[in-house]
Amino acid sequence: MSGRISVGLIFGGKSAEHEVSLQSAKNIMDAIDHNKYEVTLIGIDKQGNWHLNTNSKYLINENNPKLIELNKTNQNIAVVPGRKSDQILNISDSGSLEQLDVIFPILHGTLGEDGSIQGMVRLTNIPYVGANVLGSAVCMDKDIAKKLLTGAGLKVANSLTFRRSDKEDISFQQVKEKLGIPFFIKPANQGSSVGVSKIHSDKEFTRGLEEAFSYDHKVLIEENVVGREIECAVLGNDSPSASLPGEILPQGDFYSYETKYIDENGAILDIPASLDDQQVNKIQETAIKAFKELECQGMGRVDFFLQENGELIINEVNTLPGFTKVSMYPKLWEASGLSYSGLIEKLIDLAIERHSQDQVLKNSVD
Structure with a gap:
C-alpha cells in the first residue's frame, strides 16, 4: 500500500x-x-x-x-x-x-x-474490521451464545427460549415459577436493548412478547440478575487484550435504548469502575475467555453482572459495539491509554493482519 x-x-x-x-x-x-x-x-x-x-x-x-x-x-x-x-x-x-x-x-x-x-x-x-462470519453470527444470537458460554464453564443468566411457533403455549405463570419476578423478554437477535421489556405482570408479559416477536422469530425470557453492570472491551485477533472495566449506573429502570443512545443523562458511566485489582483481573480474564470461546476477532465488548458474592454473570458479548458519543467501547480504551484515533488505527491494522493470514491458506488439494 x-x-x-x-x-x-x-x-x-x-x-x-x-x-x-x-x-x-x-x-x-x-x-x-x-x-x-x-x-x-x-x-x-x-x-x-x-x-x-x-x-x-x-x-x-x-x-x-x-x-x-x-x-x-x-x-x-x-x-x-x-x-x-x-x-x-x-x-x-x-x-x-x-x-x-x-x-x-x-x-x-x-x-x-x-x-x-x-x-x-x-x-x-x-x-x-471486526469479527468474522462465525463469531458475528453466534454472538448476535443470544440463545446460541449462552449455550456456548455455558459449555465453556462460564456463567450466564437463567433463561427460557421460545420460537414463534411456541407463542400460544407460553404463559406468564409458567415463566414466573421458573424465573421469578421481575424478568426480561428480549429478541434473541437484536442489540442495543431494542425490543427489550422488563416484566412485572401478566399484562406486561403479553405486551412484551408482542414487542419482542415483532423484531425476531425467537425470543429469550431471562431472569432479573441483581448486580453491578460492568463492561469490558476486548481488542485483538489471536492474542486479544482487555481494557479496564467500566460500570454503568442507569438512572432509569434499566439500560434501555433511549438511555444508551439518545438521553446523554440517562446513565452515569463510571470509567474505570471502582473495583479492586483482583476483581479487575478476574473480569479481564473472563472477558478474554468469552471472546475466544465465541470465535471473536478484532473487537468485542463483554457485558457482565457482578454480584455481591463476587460471582460474574455474562450478560452478552457484542462484536460490533457502538462508537457514539456515549458508547462504552471507545471510552474504555481511552481510559486504558488508547485514544479514539489510535483505536481506529489498531482495528484497521488487525483487519489487514487477519486478511494476510487468510491469504496463505490453501484453497486446492495437491
Missing part, C-alpha cells in the same frame, strides 16, 4: 439500530486520522439501497440523535464478488470506485452484526 490507506466505511443499514450506526459513523469520521486514511462513505438506507456519500454532507441532523438521517444520494453502488479489482461499482455512472484497502462495517444489528455483511465483504476479498 502506498500513500493513504483507502477505507470504505459502511454505515446505516436495514436495521432497528440504523440511527445508532449513523451516530457511530459520524464519530469515526471525526476521530479517524485523515492524513493516514482516505475514507469512502457508503451509506445503506432503511430500504437496503447503497449510497455513495461525500464527506461534506452524508448525514442530516447529524447532531440530533432523535432526528439523525442518512442523506440519500443519486450515486448508488453495487458489489461484484470475485474480481481482483473493481469489486465495488458506482452503478449510477457505470464507473468503478478506487480500490479499497480495507472495509470498516459499522452496521449495528440485523444484517450488519450477524455475519451477513461480513460474509458478503469476505467474498470481495477485501480486509474488514
